[in-house]
Amino acid sequence: MKILVINTGSSSLKYQILNMKDEKLLCKGLVERIGGKDAKIIHKIDGKKHEEVIEIKDHEKALNEVLKLIINNEFGCLKDIKEIVAVGHRVVHGGEKFASSVLITNEVKKALEENIELAPLHNPPNLLGIEAAEKLLPGVPMVGVFDTAFHQTMPPEAYLYPIPYEIYHKYKIRRYGFHGTSHRFVSQRAAEILNKNIKELKIITVHLGNGASIAAIDGGKVIDTSMGFTPLEGVVMGTRSGDIDPSIPIYLIRKGYTPDEVDNILNKKSGMYGLSNYLSNDMRDIREAKSKGDEHCKFAIDVYVYRIAKYIGAYATALGGVDAIIFTAGVGENSTSIRRHVCNRLKIFGVELDQEKNVKLNSSEAIISSENSKVKVLIVPTNEELMIARDTKDIISKRVEA
Numbered sequence: 268m269k270i271l272v273i274n275t276g277s278s279s280l281k282y283q284i285l286n287m288k289d290e291k292l293l294c295k296g297l298v299e300r301i302g303g304k305d306a307k308i309i310h311k312i313d314g315k316k317h318e319e320v321i322e323i324k325d326h327e328k329a330l331n332e333v334l335k336l337i338i339n340n341e342f343g344c345l346k347d348i349k350e351i352v353a354v355g356h357r358v359v360h361g362g363e364k365f366a367s368s369v370l371i372t373n374e375v376k377k378a379l380e381e382n383i384e385l386a387p388l389h390n391p392p393n394l395l396g397i398e399a400a401e402k403l404l405p406g407v408p409m410v411g412v413f414d415t416a417f418h419q420t421m422p423p424e425a426y427l428y429p430i431p432y433e434i435y436h437k438y439k440i441r442r443y444g445f446h447g448t449s450h451r452f453v454s455q456r457a458a459e460i461l462n463k464n465i466k467e468l469k470i471i472t473v474h475l476g477n478g479a480s481i482a483a484i485d486g487g488k489v490i491d492t493s494m495g496f497t498p499l500e501g502v503v504m505g506t507r508s509g510d511i512d513p514s515i516p517i518y519l520i521r522k523g524y525t526p527d528e529v530d531n532i533l534n535k536k537s538g539m540y541g542l543s544n545y546l547s548n549d550m551r552d553i554r555e556a557k558s559k560g561d562e563h564c565k566f567a568i569d570v571y572v573y574r575i576a577k578y579i580g581a582y583a584t585a586l587g588g589v590d591a592i593i594f595t596a597g598v599g600e601n602s603t604s605i606r607r608h609v610c611n612r613l614k615i616f617g618v619e620l621d622q623e624k625n626v627k628l629n630s631s632e633a634i635i636s637s638e639n640s641k642v643k644v645l646i647v648p649t650n651e652e653l654m655i656a657r658d659t660k661d662i663i664s665k666r667v668e669a
């Protein structure tokens with residue numbers, strides 16, 4: 268059973284083909300700079316990389332190029348596109364409607380369109396990806412897997428903002444939470460690694476990618492998470508501010524900035540990029556500059572770490588204890604120093620890293636706390652695509668049975 272997984276951004280499309288008989292990854296890739304004359308396709312199969320730079324005007328053309336590569340004699344992983352039995356799509360905002368993955372129907376698409384306003388950066392490209400796949404793979408069932416779904420178990424005390432109810436009801440302004448597919452994958456995997464029933468575990472998952480979020484998971488269910496109404500709230504991210512005083516945007520607008528300009532500053536020019544004085548949004552560049560004495564980059568890392576530790580402290584309280592802390596995504600999986608700095612601030616909870624394991628087992632799936640640590644600390648590489656493929660397989664199998 269071969270499944271195509273698609274994750275579309277506003278100017279990018281990531282894809283994977285998995286054989287769900289044994290969950291083997293057959294090929295994967297990324298199209299960047301969709302909409303431009305110099306779009307780039309990076310396609311990988313069996314550790315080999317194939318790159319193309321061509322003009323790609325929209326998501327449909329991008330997917331068309333991807334499908335051509337997938338069946339290419341030299342770089343492909345399928346003989347015929349008809350081998351794809353289903354497509355799983357990452358959809359960022361499912362609103363209050365979707366607490367689990369669904370077969371995509373016209374009604375589901377309508378509901379997604381209604382959610383566009385809630386996630387203007389993420390949902391429109393997700394819909395474009397669905398429409399492109401429907402056109403190019405007619406009749407193939409499609410499944411939507413929502414970033415928000417895993418967080419739908421949050422209690423009202425965590426998802427309600429202290430603003431008038433009429434605003435919540437009228438505009439659906441509440442905490443939704445994102446990266447749910449990743450938090451779900453790594454928490455379940457951590458329970459397996461620890462050889463424990465997830466129902467007995469209090470876990471804090473720390474997803475530090477370009478976007479970043481933290482979740483408090485009690486017995487397998489999310490009770491709180493740091494992203495909110497949109498993926499802008501919470502910890503410091505690559506280019507997003509995370510938590511700030513809500514008066515700041517109002518103040519800037521009164522000073523003459525337009526709402527779009529403020530939106531652009533907070534989503535694209537803030538976070539590590541803003542704090543590093545526009546050096547980079549990439550932790551590797553910031554670390555390097557810090558080691559050469561760049562002050563802005565030193566502060567950027569200090570703020571980044573401090574805020575992550577603050578959230579973990581708050582979530583340990585929310586959970587009434589913590590058994591395991593899981594680091595995942597680009598920074599969480601690959602930055603030994605960020606994990607070290609964060610854990611150094613968590614000694615009050617009995618967190619103790621095994622410094623040697625933290626370095627030696629970097630980027631792999633591993634327990635990196637010391638024998639004496641009261642809290643287990645793990646690195647679990649995330650795999651949102653595998654989770655999406657699993658959900659897609661489950662849903663279409665049920666559909667065939669019914």
Ligand SMILES: Nc1ncnc2c1ncn2[C@@H]1O[C@H](COP(=O)(O)OP(=O)(O)O)[C@@H](O)[C@H]1O
Binds near residue numbers: 505550597
């Ligand atoms: N070796 C590394 N050390 C530190 N940070 C890294 C390393 N490799 C990747 N990263 C960070 O991970 C980020 C990308 O994370 P990723 O989870 O792939 O993000 P996204 O899925 O949001 O694009 C990069 O911007 C970079 O900051």
Ligand SMILES: CC(=O)OP(=O)(O)O
Binds near residue numbers: 389445446476477
């Ligand atoms: C929801 C979100 O922030 O996703 P990403 O990290 O892919 O930008």
Ligand SMILES: [Mg+2]
Binds near residue numbers: 476477596
């Ligand atoms: Mg990601």
